[in-house]
Amino acid sequence: MALRTIIQRGEEREDWLRKRSRPVDKVDDRIKTIMDDMVETMREAKGAGLAAPQVGILRRMFVAEPEPGKLYYFINPEIISSEGARDSEEGCLSVPGYGGVVERPERITIKGLDREGKEQEYTFEGFYASVMCHEYDHLDGILYTDKAKAVQELDSDEEE
Numbered sequence: 001m002a003l004r005t006i007i008q009r010g011e012e013r014e015d016w017l018r019k020r021s022r023p024v025d026k027v028d029d030r031i032k033t034i035m036d037d038m039v040e041t042m043r044e045a046k047g048a049g050l051a052a053p054q055v056g057i058l059r060r061m062f063v064a065e066p067e068p069g070k071l072y073y074f075i076n077p078e079i080i081s082s083e084g085a086r087d088s089e090e091g092c093l094s095v096p097g098y099g100g101v102v103e104r105p106e107r108i109t110i111k112g113l114d115r116e117g118k119e120q121e122y123t124f125e126g127f128y129a130s131v132m133c134h135e136y137d138h139l140d141g142i143l144y145t146d147k148a149k150a151v152q153e154l155d156s157d158e159e160e
């Protein structure tokens, strides 16, 4: 596995964060390697999720780890239902040093392929649902800062 460089807002490549990613045609070894690298990169950066466009790959896939050891892979995800609303405190590895509150669904059902290319479907609530929605948005070029009620600069001692 290898670490990938996370594209950040304000960089030359930031427009990659704004593109709509294309579906993955086939879950092959190359896709698996990218996903494994994304997991390593997410963990190194202490993030709860990471989407492929954030590492410069415009394909519809993301990894998420809302709690240590609870690791999910989503390829060609589709949110098939959502209900309720809650305020979600979020940050993004592509927007370091900032945080904000976004209204997200309380509960979602999401389906897609896993790392092995098998169909999976989950219902998530609360923080888990917010993480999945945040990563899903990246696949459509949407950042949480687009939806946030307010975005604040974090104290420098919180940034590490």
Ligand code: NI
Pocket: 091, 092, 093, 094, 134, 135, 138
């Ligand atoms: Ni993000």
